[in-house]
Every structure is written in C-alpha cells, then in structure tokens.
Amino acid sequence: MIRKYLLPILALAGIVLGIAVAIQGAKQVTPAAPVSQPAHSPYRIFVAGSGLIEASSENIAIGTTVGGVVARIYVQIGSQVKAGEPLFTLDDRTHRAEIALRENAVKVVEAQLADARDELAFNEGLSNTGAVSVEDTNKRRNTVRVVEAQLAQTKAQLSSAMTELEKLTVRAPVDGQVLQLKVHLGEYAPAGILGTPLIMLGNVTPLHVRVDVDEDDAWRIRSGAAATACLRGNKDISTPLKFVRFEPYVLPKRSLTGDSTERVDTRVLQVIFSFTRGDLPLFVGQQMDVFIDAPTRSFSAAPDKAAKEAAP
CATH class of the missing domain: 1.10.287 (Helix Hairpins)
Known part of the structure; x- marks a missing residue:
C-alpha cells in the first residue's frame, strides 16, 4: 500500500521543489553597494587612464658590483640621502x-x-x-x-x-629617499641584477605618475595637457597634475583592470605627469585614476599643413 502512493508523492514533491527553486532564482538580486564611489572627471571631454605613483628619478634598484657580507648600514627606511652619501658597506x-x-x-x-x-x-x-x-x-x-x-x-x-x-661601499647615485631596505647586517649581499633589490631609492620631490593610456586614445593626448588624479579607493584625495613627457614607445599593457571588454593584446602609451605631495597621504607605488583633458575624437590637420597639402 505504501509503495503504491510513494512514487506519486515523491514526484509531486520534486515538482514543488523545482517550482520553488525557479521562483527563488527569478528574484532580482540587489547589487552590493561599492566599497567606494568611483572618481569623476572634472573635464567635459577627457581621456581616462590608470596611473602608478613613482619617484621623479624613477625607482632606482640599488645593487653592488661585488658580493660580500654586509658589515655596516648607514641608512634606514625613509632616510633622505644626498648623491654620493654611503648606503651600506661590505666586509672589507x-x-x-x-x-x-x-x-x-x-x-x-x-x-x-x-x-x-x-x-x-x-x-x-x-x-x-x-x-x-x-x-x-x-x-x-x-x-x-x-x-x-x-x-x-x-x-x-x-x-x-x-x-x-x-x-665595497655602495653610495647613493642621486638625491632621494630610501623607499625600501632589504639588506641586513651579517647577510650576504649578492652582486648583479636581483629580483628584490637590496635598496630601492628615488627622488620624491616632486612625485611622478606614470599613466597608461589605451592606444586607441593615445593620439588625443597633447603635450602640456592638463590632468587630475584621484587616489584609487578614495575619490576625495585628488591632485592636479603637470605634464612632464611622453614615453614615445607604445608597449603592451601589463596591469589589466579585469574589465570583461578589455583586450589582452591592448597596447598603451605611457604619459608621465608630476605633482607635489604636500600633506596628501600618497606614497610611491599607489594606483591612481587619472583624467586627462583631451579634444574630441574628430581629427583635422593643422591649418598650415592642410594648406600645404592643398597647394598644387
């Protein structure tokens, strides 16, 4: 008797469960609130790019031409040094x-x-x-x-x-600040190019921002263009930027944002801007959202060039 009604009951329970799952899946999921509000461009027409803060001398990886045991260290993390001042000495x-x-x-x-x-x-x-x-x-x-x-x-x-x-005494090549110190007393300091430099040094007055601009928008950037940078994760921390130079070689993009529409084979033009840190809580290595004032996508030749091309 029990077997006679067991299969219909199980079938009915499966149908009810399927309907419940379908109803639950059809509910609209409320998107989670963003951790921080995205930054907004102060310009009406602009090009956006991802920027990385670096020293104005670029980040210099300090090494040694000869290997040896570290006997003396003259600096600490954050120390300001002048060109020619000793950083550390090997056993001599x-x-x-x-x-x-x-x-x-x-x-x-x-x-x-x-x-x-x-x-x-x-x-x-x-x-x-x-x-x-x-x-x-x-x-x-x-x-x-x-x-x-x-x-x-x-x-x-x-x-x-x-x-x-x-x-055996490694000295600072430029004026700057000790950004990283990975050498310790008694350790062996190997010569040559290392994955982790013994000391990272750079001039932080002023700081630079290296901005990756997609190759599709690279032609829109003009020398001397105005720009504004906002700290990634806090749009209220922002600073105006001053154009420094282009890195004229367009290279493959290294740091992807994770956007589903982004091509892996994207190439970028690197544009260098500078700013004075002042009291802003900004440090070398932080990411920034950069907005560059740029003309529209329409392009026309300069008047003098157009006139020369039209001349017989």
Missing part, C-alpha cells in the same frame, strides 16, 4: 690587508729608488776623475729607470686595491 678586512701590503711594497721600492739614485749621483761625481767607467755609470742610470718603473707599477697596484676597497 681582506681588502684593507691587501692595501697595507701594497703600501709597504711602495715604501720598499721608494727606498730602493733612493739608494739607486744615491749610487748614480756618487758615480756621476767620480766620472770626471776616471775612477769609474762610463759603462758602470750607465748601468746605474738604467737601474734607476728600472726602479722608477717598479715604483710606478707598485703605486698602480696600490691604487687598484684602493679602488676595489671603494667598491
């Missing part, structure tokens, strides 16, 4: 011992040269009396020349050793 005990050895070698050769010159002067003083032969005097004169050459070579070796010692 071996090089200092080499310099001491070279200095002693110079003193030895200098003493030999002084002795050779004295003997030459003595021989030259007796040459008129015939007590010494001309050949002996010439031999001593040649000895002086040989020792002088040895002295020059020894001094060159000392200079080379001092140059190698100087390489």
